[in-house]
Amino acid sequence: MSGLLLALAIMAALAVLLGAVLGFASVKFKVEADPLVDKIDAVLPQTQCGQCSYPGCRPYATAIAAGEADINRCPPGGEDGIHKLAELLGVDYKPFDEGAAQPKPKSVALINEELCIGCTLCIQACPVDAILGSAKQMHTIIASECTGCELCIAPCPVDCIRMVPVGTTLKNWKWDYPVIPIASIPTKAA
Amino acid sequence: MHSPHIAKPTTVSVIMLKVLAALLPGLIVYVHFYGIGVLVQLALATGTALLAEAAMLKLRGLPVDFFLRDYSAVLTAWLLALAMPPLGAWWLIVVATLFAIVIAKQLYGGLGNNPFNPAMVGFAVAIVAFPAQMAQWGSPTVPLHELEQLAYIFTRQLPPGAALDAVVSATPLDFLKTQLLLGDHSVPELLARPLYGHVAGIGGEWIALGYLVGGLFLWKQRLIPWQTPLAMLAGLAAVATPLWLYDPLHFANPLFHLAAGATMLAAFFIVTDPVTAPTTPRGRLIFGFLVGVLTYVIRVFGGFPDSVAFAVLIMNIAVPFIDHTTQPPVFGAKRKGGSA
Amino acid sequence: MSTLYSFHGGIHPPENKQQSTGRPIGTPPLPARLYLPLNQHLGNPATPCVAVGERVLKGQRIAKADGAVSAALHAPTSGTVTAIAPHAYAHPSGLAETCIVIDADGRDEWQPRQGFPLWQSTEPAEVRRFLRDMGVVGLGGAVFPTSLKLASTHLDTLVINGAECEPYISCDDLLMRERAADIVSGIAIVVRLMQPKRVLIGIEDNKPEAIAAMRAACAGSDYQVVAVPTKYPSGGAKQLIRILTGIEVPHGVRSTDLGVQCFNVGTVYTVARAVEHGEPVISRIVTLTGAVARPQNVEALLGTPAAELMAWAGQAPNSDGVIMGGPMMGFKLADTAAGLTKAGNCLIASSAELFPPRPPAMPCIRCGECADACPAELQPMDLYWFAKAKNFGKAQERNLFDCIECGACSYVCPSQLPLVDYYRFAKSEIWAAERDKKSADRARTRHEFRQFRIEREKTEKAQRLAEHAAKTAAPQATLPTPTPVATDKPAEDKAAAIKAAMERAAALKAAGSATPAVQSEDAKQAAIRAAMERAAVNKAAREAAKEAGASSAAPAPSDDAKKAAIQAAMERAAAQKAARGAASLGLPETPAAPIVPNNVLDDAKKAAIQAAMARAAAKKAEREASEAGQQAQPAAPAAHALDDAKKAAIQAAMERAAARKAEREHAEAAPADKAPTAPAPGPATLDDAKKAAIQAAMERAAARKAARDAEQHRPPQDKDS
Structure with a gap:
């Protein structure tokens, strides 16, 4: 009987102690930003x-x-x-929704400088300040900074912006994943 | 196809065939001492292994013919057959082989992906599940002729007049252990019995020698590294020697341990299985040494005198860790100029 | 004789060098056309300094080095530059690269050759610059600009690489056999620049003739020719340095930091040719071998199409392609029209007999053969595992980038796995991920800064407004806090966008028939004008809106707002109609274009533009008004503000009416004008169109004025509310 009581007492004490430690830690080591x-x-x-x-x-x-x-x-x-x-x-992979926007090849915006009227609307729309120009001056896109978000296309009053796919160049060319002629080890064997 | 545009013609099949060839000396000696039962076991294991492998490959949607010809299943079957009792029941070897191929090999992803040595898994399953059958080792001087052996394997029927004790007996290791536990005899007394031949049992020592020859051939062919076998034998001797020196009455001499059981088979054909052994030179030394130590410990202090399988399986678990911690320094990361 | 060291691993593939060493270095016929890629070396591609159509002389510089890590390019023969355009390029990707194309004139006429006779006494930096301008790069395969490699001085050891370990290749062997003297003078120049304590020339012992020739040429100097055991890849710079000096150069460390530098024999040869003879790098020795009738080494002009060289060597009909480089590290040319580059040490005609396809691959059985063969002392099977699983972080941890892609692991693999392909794949994926990461980080920074800037501008504006309001409202001491204007902005932007788009459409259509140059000019001008106008209207509207917002505290919604909205709607409808009219008018013009006199077109265009502009202005005002009305609903708008908006709207409507009239007039005139058979348009219609245009312009001016007035009146109104 006393053994049982002792065990209970020890467990209770442990619970209290550990709870205190956890509580202390959560206050003491609180991480501000997520x-x-x-x-x-x-x-x-x-x-x-x-x-x-x-x-x-x-x-x-x-x-x-x-x-x-x-x-x-x-x-x-x-x-x-x-x-x-x-x-x-730590969640399951989920494919893109059927109707939703689908990934497309990386493109950068290109301003047709003949048509640009220098309205600055695209400059205001660009989330990364990748468009150069000022009012009444022709604008141009810094291709290396363009993220391809297409946000500048809609505001352009003269539709002089189009997306140009970034093709494969020697700079960004990649080796393919080696394809072994025979299915030696199926990577995702059922 | 990219560079290199040339390659050595060696293939996995060639390697496996060479290993099979290297098993022949030991196998021949084994058959000489234990009779045709060994070959029956070998045939049973090979057939079962090929069938099981083919079925599994088919289920996995892989080219059956192509993978059967890598002979890895045959090698597993041979190793298993050489480790099992020569006069064991037919279903014993079949069950063990099935387990080795289906569970230990194919379910883990087939050749190259199994973390555990399939033959040793098969052996371990058999000895744990059917200890009585596994204890009935063939007697080295088997009194049965070929047909009687076959009949015994398939029907468990002994010819009239043949005593079971004369046909099967415990392995030398098992016998030694049991006798020592009974406490009636000391080790030197026991080893002096005719069962133990010159060193570690009639036949056993010669079979071990056969495996040694095959192992040396493999090493010469650069198909196995020197580290693993040497380290395993050294590990075994490293524990056996001090204990034997300390109390020769209770501990057998290291030579006995090296020659007994499946030590040599394991040293040259089991722990050298590249798939389930470490790949780094230091890792191979550590792996081999610890397999040797564990073999001794389990053999002498554990419940299974035929302990190599357990030692190997335990160390198989540790292989990724050993590999990870023994990565050799790369070019330039050591020696002269490396620190700059 | 110095002690030799050895490196870990290595393989002994069949050498296959004897086929091409039987003949002396040959000279293939002058090709008709040369293709010189600008990207022949490591670093920045060269910048062309000749124009298409220009005649160039042999040795003339045709592209300049771009920055320090670059090298110049020279015309290999005299002829005419016929193009600077993408052309097949010797690269595993098979991608085209910008090439300077030269049509040879057959005269092979040198430009005056100017060496650098004072190299012994001039500043090393001068000599290095000279070499860069002569296009000297490492010819061993890495094509790293030599001028940069020469920059260190007081070396311990200078290693000259004549090992040439890869099978089939024998260009360095033949170069050493036949031109040892020039190589040694090149070494002397390098020695003068780098001041090494000793010079070791490493040559694999399978080239006894080359060793003998080099020993003879080095007699009298203290350069040591060392025969090194034949083992692939002892010709790798790091491996050769290890063999000759015992020093291991780790990845990411420059060998000069350890007191060693290594040059290929071909490179020092070109150094000598450049410095002593004024010959830039315009040709190189290249081994033509494999499935060819006459395997041999040739001195080929850079830019010579590989197909021509192979044809000259007698490529066998069963040959299925050309490998540039050796069989261990070379790559199959996607297009044999590619010109020879400075890196092209060997061209092998491949065939199924010489290079049989690999047996099908098996799973890796971790046999460790690859680790035994790896000269970088890696664990290739682990790298393979990680690369295959795309676990690039792990692969990098296991020193993937120490891999020199020598191919030894793949060569010995009993499972016949294309191991190097996996490493190349992993490396390029890691590089791509790093590029993506870098650009994502930059985008993030730029985005965050932009948000910070917008926030700052907002607060500044609010502050300014508050100050302003405080100043004006001070006497009465009651003032609602100015509402931030930003909320109005998107709507305005959108409105402006729509308007401007319509304008543009009109302008484009009107301009459609003019000659391209005039068209764009006009359109641009019109657009600019329109934009200016819009800006003005915008401003007025914004003010109005602001007012509306500011005065929202006051009670009583008003009929005025409603009225303005209705009016605006009507106006909009009208404007749309006008636009449609303009559009229909624009269409038939196109076929008639060439015949229509320019002035008519101009006028029509102008009118259309103006109409569009006016319409836009009207629309803008209307929208402002409706916005003002909406805002006013919960609270009363300021009467004055509404009045102003109304005024602007009315004015705009008038303008629009005028514009419409002009348009209609113009439209009437247009069909007649534009008919292909029509004679020159009557002066009257033209005049009318012009008049309309003038009127529209005047109206526009008036509208602008009104807007400006409204703006000026605003402060007092603020005070009133």
């Missing part, structure tokens, strides 16, 4: 295109962290992006 948002934001492609329906990558990251948004709403991030998010958040 690092999860940063981590998610780091995975997102930073196109700031708003295709996820959030006004930028960070708001979307915040929404994901808060559990308000799905991980499959970032077309520029592609399937890879979803995989990374799934891994980061």
